[in-house]
Amino acid sequence: MDFTRKYDLVAVGGGIAGVAAAVAAARAGKKTALVEKTIFTGGLATTGLIYIYLPLCDGFGRQVTFGLAEELLLKSIAYGPGKIPENWRKGQDAEEKNRYRVVFSPASYIIALDEILREAGVDVWFDTLFCTSVMDGDRLAAIEIENKSGRGRLEAGVFVDCTGDADVALRAGAPCVDGDNYLTIWALVNTPTPSTRRKDDGTENLHMAILGGGPAGHNKPAGSRVYRGIDGEAVSHFVMESRRLLLDHYKKLFAEGGGHNRLNSFPITLPSMPQHRMSRHIVGQVTMTDGGYGKHVEDSIGLYADWRKSGYVWEVPYRSLLPQKVKGLLAAGRCMASEGDAWDVMRVIPAAALTGEAAGIAGSMALDRNIMPDELPVADLQKKLRESGFPLHLEDVGLKAEG
Numbered sequence: 191m192d193f194t195r196k197y198d199l200v201a202v203g204g205g206i207a208g209v210a211a212a213v214a215a216a217r218a219g220k221k222t223a224l225v226e227k228t229i230f231t232g233g234l235a236t237t238g239l240i241y242i243y244l245p246l247c248d249g250f251g252r253q254v255t256f257g258l259a260e261e262l263l264l265k266s267i268a269y270g271p272g273k274i275p276e277n278w279r280k281g282q283d284a285e286e287k288n289r290y291r292v293v294f295s296p297a298s299y300i301i302a303l304d305e306i307l308r309e310a311g312v313d314v315w316f317d318t319l320f321c322t323s324v325m326d327g328d329r330l331a332a333i334e335i336e337n338k339s340g341r342g343r344l345e346a347g348v349f350v351d352c353t354g355d356a357d358v359a360l361r362a363g364a365p366c367v368d369g370d371n372y373l374t375i376w377a378l379v380n381t382p383t384p385s386t387r388r389k390d391d392g393t394e395n396l397h398m399a400i401l402g403g404g405p406a407g408h409n410k411p412a413g414s415r416v417y418r419g420i421d422g423e424a425v426s427h428f429v430m431e432s433r434r435l436l437l438d439h440y441k442k443l444f445a446e447g448g449g450h451n452r453l454n455s456f457p458i459t460l461p462s463m464p465q466h467r468m469s470r471h472i473v474g475q476v477t478m479t480d481g482g483y484g485k486h487v488e489d490s491i492g493l494y495a496d497w498r499k500s501g502y503v504w505e506v507p508y509r510s511l512l513p514q515k516v517k518g519l520l521a522a523g524r525c526m527a528s529e530g531d532a533w534d535v536m537r538v539i540p541a542a543a544l545t546g547e548a549a550g551i552a553g554s555m556a557l558d559r560n561i562m563p564d565e566l567p568v569a570d571l572q573k574k575l576r577e578s579g580f581p582l583h584l585e586d587v588g589l590k591a592e593g
């Protein structure tokens with residue numbers, strides 16, 4: 191081993207979940223590291239050019255998600271364009287005209303996320319690849335990483351898997367489940383076309399070409415295959431084919447006339463990570479499943495509302511962050527345990543912030559007590575989360591649970 195370092199908590203993957211987990215742990219006084227294979231913070235939200243911070247409200251004027259999820263939404267527009275809908279500037283529970291969400295500039299968001307990590311005192315390890323998990327019995331004791339300094343080892347009391355693909359959990363021997371993806375590309379482009387978006391919020395120059403399949407495959411190019419984001423060959427094929435989609439888009443645009451040519455219509459920035467929505471998640475001690483909205487969950491760590499339709503609010507179980515068979519590890523973001531419709535609801539930016547923060551707080555509390563995260567009394571965690579401003583149950587925001 192070329193080097194070894196010791197931390198209290200290590201978050202692996204510097205997407206929104208990883209940033210939230212690391213910031214929460216560092217603010218709780220823990221010596222914290224964030225390991226990221228690129229040189230950017232934000233993951234899909236920034237390097238992936240996914241520039242829409244989905245809502246914190248239920249679609250009926252009621253804010254349901256708070257804490258770092260809201261702080262990171264505000265941060266996404268701190269140094270760039272995007273604006274909070276008028277009705278949400280008056281405070282929570284405003285009459286709902288537009289949902290509490292924003293569009294942001296990915297580059298502006300990266301420099302804002304860097305700042306929040308710096309201020310919290312997190313050690314950020316950029317350009318550092320998580321390679322494998324090192325076990326001590328059934329406990330994750332360390333991870334092996336690779337960067338310009340060679341092969342290294344980070345030891346910690348608690349790890350949070352925020353890789354989006356459950357890489358840490360899988361290599362620690364935790365059961366995981368794979369998901370399907372359809373060919374798609376979101377790219378930042380120069381010229382507005384029918385497939386780019388215009389806004390009145392300062393993002394007029396942020397034209398996005400959004401091409402290919404949606405989450406359930408609608409609009410997927412005819413004859414295109416289904417991709418697994420955890421297969422090396424499939425990842426390369428997905429990236430090559432998604433860029434071909436963009437090239438075909440321009441060829442068609444130029445052929446159609448209408449004044450478009452290479453001088454006024456061209457891509458500016460391409461996603462620098464594969465745009466997989468659902469690649470791999472842990473099998474949790476509990477897994478969120480279809481139809482779980484509107485129900486009381488005893489070990490809820492917060493609320494998240496369906497971003498696709500109004501009125502569907504989910505209580506998120508702590509046990510969905512805890513993998514099976516492996517101790518000393520939590521999962522957050524799109525690799526926490528949710529499947530089917532619940533995965534589609536929970537895989538997005540604000541939900542990644544919510545689960546990341548909860549994992550960072552839970553990990554810190556476990557460290558304080560010298561216990562594993564799965565041994566943490568849920569009532570104590572919930573007390574702490576409430577103190578951090580999290581409503582935990584539907585009743586806390588004036589909703590009623592079914593049954």
Ligand SMILES: Cc1cc2nc3c(=O)[nH]c(=O)nc-3n(C[C@H](O)[C@H](O)[C@H](O)COP(=O)(O)OP(=O)(O)OC[C@H]3O[C@@H](n4cnc5c(N)ncnc54)[C@H](O)[C@@H]3O)c2cc1C
Pocket residue numbers: 202203204205206207208225226227228232233234235238240241242243244318319320321352353354355357374376463464465466467522523524525537538539540542
């Ligand atoms: C096409 C598409 C459209 C979407 N639309 C929206 C939308 O409009 N709004 C919305 O809110 N969400 C949307 N999403 C979902 C959302 O962007 C992501 O799911 C969310 O940002 C996930 O955050 P995360 O932190 O869990 O994971 P990620 O953003 O995937 O972050 C994982 C991080 O881990 C790093 N990493 C991975 N493996 C390793 C390793 N081995 N070593 C070190 N680092 C590693 C990655 O580089 C990355 O930075 C969309 C997703 C896609 C693909």
